[in-house]
């Protein structure tokens with residue numbers, strides 16, 4: 001099975017890349033008026049600061065006060081506005097347009113895809129700087145891949161994984177670590193993913209940090225530290241002191257349990273998309289039709305009255321019957337609302353910070369580690385790197401090791417000048433992969449925490465105690481404002497699939513609203 005599948009993938013990759021190539025050495029996709037530069041011509045930047053220069057950032061929230069007066073929505077114009085052209089906003093818009101609704105998507109960046117961002121090296125090596133994997137159970141994303149005739153390829157997996165446990169390299173973590181994780185999975189199974197605060201133990205679990213729970217449950221400090229980094233780090237990009245047991249259990253529940261979430265083959269890291277998730281986002285945007293997505297339109301104010309919503313983006317003004325806000329709660333809280341949001345909804349946006357991860361690609365002329373029988377997959381109980389993966393693609397001879405750093409480790413790296421950061425990461429990598437790890441060709445990252453339209457990654461997680469008090473406000477519409485974004489999903493929250501679920505759910509809410517206010521609505 002693997003051989004033919006990889007051949008097909010290779011052909012598809014070649015086709016994609018030749019379609020993208022432009023005579024000026026850069027590569028672009030032109031679709032329905034969307035022009036999104038997807039490759040940097042003339043060599044690669046070494047630092048995220050250089051990479052950032054390829055993106056246009058909007059000017060941030062703010063703008064003049066406004067009144068939205070007595071106007072009513074013009075039925076010949078937009079019916080529904082969507083804020084954000086990430087997977088969630090695009091999925092909402094697709095669903096609404098299929099139902100015959102006039103939609104306009106307002107996107108702050110000069111590209112679609114949000115936390116999905118793909119770049120290519122000069123030889124066509126695909127680097128997914130944001131989201132990259134999909135896996136079994138993520139049926140919505142696989143369906144979109146099929147719908148837009150894209151293809152997937154299996155994540156590189158040649159050889160055996162490694163664990164750096166308290167400084168020593170071994171084949172696997174001790175069995176006891178799995179038993180501790182099984183306990184958490186057991187908690188997760190007792191939760192209703194749509195209302196986790198209703199579980200009998202919810203108050204206790206929400207009042208206990210995962211860090212305290214691990215300290216009292218894991219048999220030794222190394223196991224506690226390892227699981228802190230693997231679970232709070234690898235899944236939520238934070239540390240166990242920052243999230244509750246309930247938040248962790250919710251996340252496990254939504255992704256089908258720890259094995260599903262952490263696994264490669266058979267798990268959430270199984271497959272990648274040819275062209276990256278960014279190619280899928282571009283296809284979805286093209287599927288909306290011309291003129292639907294307005295790029296470089298950062299929404300700063302949303303007002304509503306009994307008849308309509310009025311959305312302002314810098315000097316522009318848009319009016320509709322409803323708005324879907326498809327941005328992470330932490331960013332939704334930076335938009336101004338008139339009238340102001342209810343206290344609990346605003347409180348939620350203050351209690352769902354984005355995680356902090358650094359995803360660094362170390363590029364080599366060849367995947368030297370495969371000859372040693374190492375798969376490139378490692379997890380570490382200590383140090384600046386928590387996880388590594390082989391991120392090579394079937395069509396590229398280059399070797400790519402992708403390094404993940406989370407929470408405090410990511411923040412410490414972020415505070416270093418790029419050369420010191422690279423040296424620190426490569427020293428840590430050499431402890432796993434040997435001295436050849438230092439012979440890197442280039443290092444590429446993108447600091448999502450410094451990116452004004454994301455402000456952290458992988459996503460938002462509620463602080464301890466917040467599920468109990470603020471959880472019910474996560475999805476509840478506020479008048480004509482409906483909330484999407486992966487953080488509001490009940491399944492695969494934090495993932496592309498969750499983003500699609502959330503967008504479709506918000507669209508369904510809006511359709512139900514429109515059929516109530518306009519009975520003859522298609």
Ligand SMILES: Cc1cc2nc3c(=O)[nH]c(=O)nc-3n(C[C@H](O)[C@H](O)[C@H](O)COP(=O)(O)OP(=O)(O)OC[C@H]3O[C@@H](n4cnc5c(N)ncnc54)[C@H](O)[C@@H]3O)c2cc1C
Nearest residue numbers: 084086087088108114115131132133299457485486494496
């Ligand atoms: C490094 C990294 C690795 C990841 N790995 C994976 C993975 O392997 N698999 C997986 O499934 N998921 C992964 N994720 C998570 C995945 O990317 C997200 O769950 C998903 O992309 C979220 O989609 P969304 O539409 O909800 O939000 P976003 O993608 O954040 O989209 C929100 C959009 O709203 C725009 N916006 C924000 N504020 C405004 C405003 N005021 N006005 C107008 N527009 C605005 C933003 O520019 C953005 O385009 C990863 C994320 C990161 C960052």
